[in-house]
Amino acid sequence: MSEAAVKSKTVRFSVTRQDSPDSAPYQEEFEVEYRPNMNVISALMEIRRNPVNTKGENTTPINWDMNCLEEVCGACSMVINGKPRQSCTALIDQLEQPIRLEPMRTFPVVRDLQVDRSRMFDSLKKVKAWIPIDGTYDLGPGPRMPEKKRQWAYELSKCMTCGVCLEACPNVNSKSDFIGPAPLSQVRLFNSHPTGEMNKAERLEEIMGDGGLANCGNSQNCVQSCPKGIPLTTSIAALNRDTTLQSFKNFFGSDRV
Amino acid sequence: MAGNREFFNRKLHSLLGVIPVGVFLIQHLVVNHFATRGEEAFNSASHFMESLPFRYLLEIFVIFLPLLYHAIYGLYIAFTAKNNTSKYSYFRNWMFYIQRITGVITLIFLVWHVWETRIQAAMGADVNFQMMENILANPFMLAFYIIGVLSAIFHFANGLWSFMVSWGITVSPRSQVISTYVTLGIFVALSIVGIRAIFAFV
Numbered sequence: 417m418s419e420a421a422v423k424s425k426t427v428r429f430s431v432t433r434q435d436s437p438d439s440a441p442y443q444e445e446f447e448v449e450y451r452p453n454m455n456v457i458s459a460l461m462e463i464r465r466n467p468v469n470t471k472g473e474n475t476t477p478i479n480w481d482m483n484c485l486e487e488v489c490g491a492c493s494m495v496i497n498g499k500p501r502q503s504c505t506a507l508i509d510q511l512e513q514p515i516r517l518e519p520m521r522t523f524p525v526v527r528d529l530q531v532d533r534s535r536m537f538d539s540l541k542k543v544k545a546w547i548p549i550d551g552t553y554d555l556g557p558g559p560r561m562p563e564k565k566r567q568w569a570y571e572l573s574k575c576m577t578c579g580v581c582l583e584a585c586p587n588v589n590s591k592s593d594f595i596g597p598a599p600l601s602q603v604r605l606f607n608s609h610p611t612g613e614m615n616k617a618e619r620l621e622e623i624m625g626d627g628g629l630a631n632c633g634n635s636q637n638c639v640q641s642c643p644k645g646i647p648l649t650t651s652i653a654a655l656n657r658d659t660t661l662q663s664f665k666n667f668f669g670s671d672r673v
Numbered sequence: 674m675a676g677n678r679e680f681f682n683r684k685l686h687s688l689l690g691v692i693p694v695g696v697f698l699i700q701h702l703v704v705n706h707f708a709t710r711g712e713e714a715f716n717s718a719s720h721f722m723e724s725l726p727f728r729y730l731l732e733i734f735v736i737f738l739p740l741l742y743h744a745i746y747g748l749y750i751a752f753t754a755k756n757n758t759s760k761y762s763y764f765r766n767w768m769f770y771i772q773r774i775t776g777v778i779t780l781i782f783l784v785w786h787v788w789e790t791r792i793q794a795a796m797g798a799d800v801n802f803q804m805m806e807n808i809l810a811n812p813f814m815l816a817f818y819i820i821g822v823l824s825a826i827f828h829f830a831n832g833l834w835s836f837m838v839s840w841g842i843t844v845s846p847r848s849q850v851i852s853t854y855v856t857l858g859i860f861v862a863l864s865i866v867g868i869r870a871i872f873a874f875v
Contacts, residue, residue, distance in 0.1 A: 591752075636765035
């Protein structure tokens with residue numbers, strides 16, 4: 417391609433903007449000069465450098481969230497051409513134009529494309545997504561984890577709390593208080609750890625509460641949408657089995673702790 | 674299980690859809706199928722069902738109470754979903770959506786069907802081959818019955834799939850694929866039974 421042809425190429429964006437958490441959203445169109453290997457974030461940075469829309473009006477720079485820029489932090493998730501995903505790995509060459517950018521409305525919008533994912537971090541606290549190892553004295557080494565199981569658990573540990581699965585889930589919405597797939601899968605991760613397993617019942621009982629696991633309607637959008645390929649629906653089904661057994665234990669009593 | 678109202682309600686909703694409501698659906702469709710053997714066979718089969726001992730107890734505890742619970746809680750579940758098949762047109766998401774649509778259609782059909790048959794029977798009408806023949810002579814009612822019966826069967830077959838997931842019976846993706854085919858087979862088989870019975874009256 418000649419130099420001139422590359423220079424004339426532009427990338428068009430249609431961005432859903434919102435000035436404050438309570439104000440009404442509106443559309444604004446932008447056009448930026450194409451560069452090879454561009455992604456949505458580098459285009460947004462380009463717009464930020466010179467915030468002028470296609471009508472030639474000066475406007476405010478677009479607000480969005482980002483951090484790692486390599487799809488491991490989950491912060492830059494937004495709805496791109498109708499699908500929630502990370503904007504850092506959304507390559508311009510692979511997207512249909514005008515590229516439509518919207519915030520993930522399942523979460524409260526802070527400004528423009530930036531949302532508040534606090535509910536997910538609160539959920540992780542709620543389900544005790546950690547392994548308690550602190551004691552008043554040295555508890556010594558914990559039980560060992562077989563290598564094969566470690567590799568299996570690593571897949572579940574790839575969750576970056578990005579919120580894409582909650583955005584895709586039809587049962588996570590303003591009418592329901594469903595906790596959503598991501599924190600549920602974390603329960604399976606920590607319950608399968610040899611030390612974490614010691615608090616298995618506590619985590620299961622938490623997700624048996626209101627807004628918990630039973631709210632899943634098996635649409636399985638989560639597993640289709642997860643950017644990390646986490647087997648979310650397998651986690652949910654496995655937890656269905658665990659909580660069913662736990663509920664029998666709670667009701668009838670058990671010979672085991 | 675004091676704090677786990679919702680967990681218990683959901684699990685109960687899933688269970689009742691299969692036992693007893695789903696089992697009753699199969700039994701009802703099978704008895705209807707006597708119609709293909711002629712008027713007399715159907716009338717004697719329906720008379721046998723009518724004259725079962727403890728009829729009212731059976732009707733209340735096997736049919737009406739579980740069905741009412743499943744219907745009312747099911748409506749609540751259906752209307753708390755925010756369907757998004759236009760954005761995420763995956764197979765299972767469509768099944769999720771159709772499950773909710775067929776649930777509502779089935780409920781509308783059942784209200785009408787119970788009024789037209791069981792409540793009329795309580796008011797003195799004779800529920801027999803001729804009654805169904807008269808109802809289905811109307812092409813609008815014939816279409817309504819076909820849609821209603823197919824909706825109920827779909828809702829049962831797909832509900833059986835999600836029952837197995839919700840109770841933790843089918844956990845692995847492969848087991849869920851196999852149960853998709855098995856429940857699809859159940860849908861086709863029961864649809865043949867149901868449709869054949871309907872057309873026996875026409």
